[in-house]
Amino acid sequence: MSDKPLRIGIAGLGTVGVGVVRIVRKHAKLLEDRAGRKIEIAAVSARSRDKDRGVDISHYDWEDDPVAMARRDDVDVLVELMGGSDGPAKAAVEAAIAAGKHVVTANKALLAHHGQALALAAEKSGSVLRFEAAVAGGIPVIKALTEGLAGNEITRVMGVMNGTCNYILTRMEATHQGYNALFEEAHKLGYLEADPQLDVGGIDAGHKLSLLSSIAFGTQVDFDAVELEGIEQIELQDIEEAAEMGYRIKLLGVAQMTGRGLEQRMSPCLVPAASPLGQLEGGTNMVVIEGDAIGQVVLRGPGAGEGPTASAVMGDVIDLARGLSIPTFGIPAAKLTAARPAKAVVPAPYYIRMELDDKPGAMAKVAAVLGEAGISIDRMRQHGHHSPTAPVIFVTHKCARNQIDTALEGIGKTKVVSGAPVAIRIEEV
Amino acid sequence: MSDKPLRIGIAGLGTVGVGVVRIVRKHAKLLEDRAGRKIEIAAVSARSRDKDRGVDISHYDWEDDPVAMARRDDVDVLVELMGGSDGPAKAAVEAAIAAGKHVVTANKALLAHHGQALALAAEKSGSVLRFEAAVAGGIPVIKALTEGLAGNEITRVMGVMNGTCNYILTRMEATHQGYNALFEEAHKLGYLEADPQLDVGGIDAGHKLSLLSSIAFGTQVDFDAVELEGIEQIELQDIEEAAEMGYRIKLLGVAQMTGRGLEQRMSPCLVPAASPLGQLEGGTNMVVIEGDAIGQVVLRGPGAGEGPTASAVMGDVIDLARGLSIPTFGIPAAKLTAARPAKAVVPAPYYIRMELDDKPGAMAKVAAVLGEAGISIDRMRQHGHHSPTAPVIFVTHKCARNQIDTALEGIGKTKVVSGAPVAIRIEEV
The missing domain is CATH 3.30.70.260 (ACT domain)
Known part of the structure; x- marks a missing residue:
């Protein structure tokens, strides 16, 4: 435990960034008790300084440039909430790591594309890179897999990890409307990314799956090997036929190590309606982890939103304040093996x-x-x-x-x- | 990270102890990669040395006295799997703490009765006391509550945490037999504790709830304040009437901080059949955590058994190997407040x-x-x-x-x- 506060710099003040500011302000005492030291916001950075975000950021130093913020002497942890696999997010994270600072990020795209390089860099510089908020929103699944279940050989990881797709699919069933109508509804409600293909094409969920795979199987993140199939071709009729046979259709991610290599796929699947995955409604996420000792554990919770995602970010920040130091993907990056992608998925009906x-x-x-x-x-x-x-x-x-x-x-x-x-x-x- | 192995001494070689031995032997390389150092068994202790347990323990030093084992110079972590709120388990844990050694225990009764004193002692001596396996078997719920969700003010914790009771209740519904017949069945299958009141009287689950309460609300463990009601008075008719109205009966633990104080109760409740808790079958456990940022997270998994419980023990051991140091109940024991028990539970139908x-x-x-x-x-x-x-x-x-x-x-x-x-x-x- 340290008497010094842990000082964070927040890059990105969208929904999640504002959520983090709110928690730090509201729970200062609670966080200090739990973390063993104060957690303070030293600086913030975003595209626009003057935008009304509903929280007062005037107490924090402002930086126009997130890279400059990442290098500040009074920032111990960069909290990267800008998003995007490249550009300013990558530059800021690299700058923080180069300066020996810890990083907490919610950026699945960044890690899916550059996770191995960033993990190597972080371990070389003595930084800790954490990303609980990047996968399944508020569900503490990275922690469960990296720490709680670390005594297991993981045999399979499955998940419904894109709330928007699950919203569209469950609403199609509930309202008897087709895909296009529900796509429009999701768009109007602001549930879709600026590029909707990230959601409905399974890319966002595929990013998340590739990160879980790396931890589960000790392999280098290999997003390119994720077999991706979106939900656009699902018709109302498929959902209704499935229901009549006791199934529901989910955009399901599955990662498993087989005799023929690592299988990673994100695609619509029929799952038994009575199973935990089958019962999942709306924007809720679920991750199923199977290991040789544990059998099966199911984690369910909100997959997105200000509070849940900020909760995941703060879990990582508190870990860092407590001195937790774990390699990014659970074992040293140099020990992660190159994943040998399975040429064919395991047979199924x-x-x-x-x-x-x-x-x-x-x-x-x-x-x-x-x-x-x-x-x-x-x-x-x-x-x-x-x-x-x-x-x-x-x-x-x-x-x-x-x-x-x-x-x-x-x-x-x-x-x-x-x-x-x-x-x-x-x-x- | 240390180059030295982490050496554990296992006190108690029942089902769970054997499970721990199996994991340490089977996954030596995996554990070393994940923990950053070797994990070795230095010594073991149990009632009988010669019993055939299905694993070879001849490589490990034997100690007749668990207290002596806890004090050995070559033991860094005491893994206490004997059980019982007092007697040798308490003596061994106290000896380990006094000697500045870390402790991993699956002993909910010990912590429910002596958690505050042990946490104070551990923090004084620089020991870390961990107990993931004591609550909800293999589900990493202590970790989720203490670490992953540490950015939240917790508002309510609920759980089905006695697999035997849930087995009896769900089998009553499935087989249309009364309580006594299923009690006998559970007894024959070895699902009941030597003192069945621990299970069907709700005591075991109440122990677990009191530990979750302490972490959730920053209060000293107060098992005596848990309102306990067992499942013995539940008749088949109640289960069938509940089902007709869309409910199922569960032995449900609820802990929440109310304006009138801390409410902790473990009692049969009707819950909606379509809810995650309502859908829980057989010996599976489930814990629901609600916080101000996260909303609701649901964790589901095996509540008992060799593999799942050993998995939880090993999660704690790996944490210690990695250098994790967190106060027993999430904040320093001296800061835990005396729980003010609510005089009346919140109204309900x-x-x-x-x-x-x-x-x-x-x-x-x-x-x-x-x-x-x-x-x-x-x-x-x-x-x-x-x-x-x-x-x-x-x-x-x-x-x-x-x-x-x-x-x-x-x-x-x-x-x-x-x-x-x-x-x-x-x-x-």
């Missing part, structure tokens, strides 16, 4: 939907293609209809993804379906 | 069941008693019956527990009911 022509022999052609691809069918359903095509759903037994791809291609060539058939993995959770 | 005589005027008498106690009725149901008495269920609007007690006493005096009426709190979760 799949849900397949297609619009089949209502013509004699159409079904036989599709069934033949599935059979040729070595896919056996667990369940099939075709609804009554009044159109020249009928929606047909197949649920397969376990098969490889390349068998599914072969079948989808073959089904396209039969010319008895309208539009592209859709395949969604069914995940055992 | 209640479920009331009674066997009402099938006689004219009987219902009027009961309704009059409820009205006189100031209790208004939200729902009432009486089933068709072929006996001289009829089961009648009331669900009240929010009222104080003393109003319920007054009403139960008054109903008894009407002489129109058979047996004692039962009241179960309905908790908003």
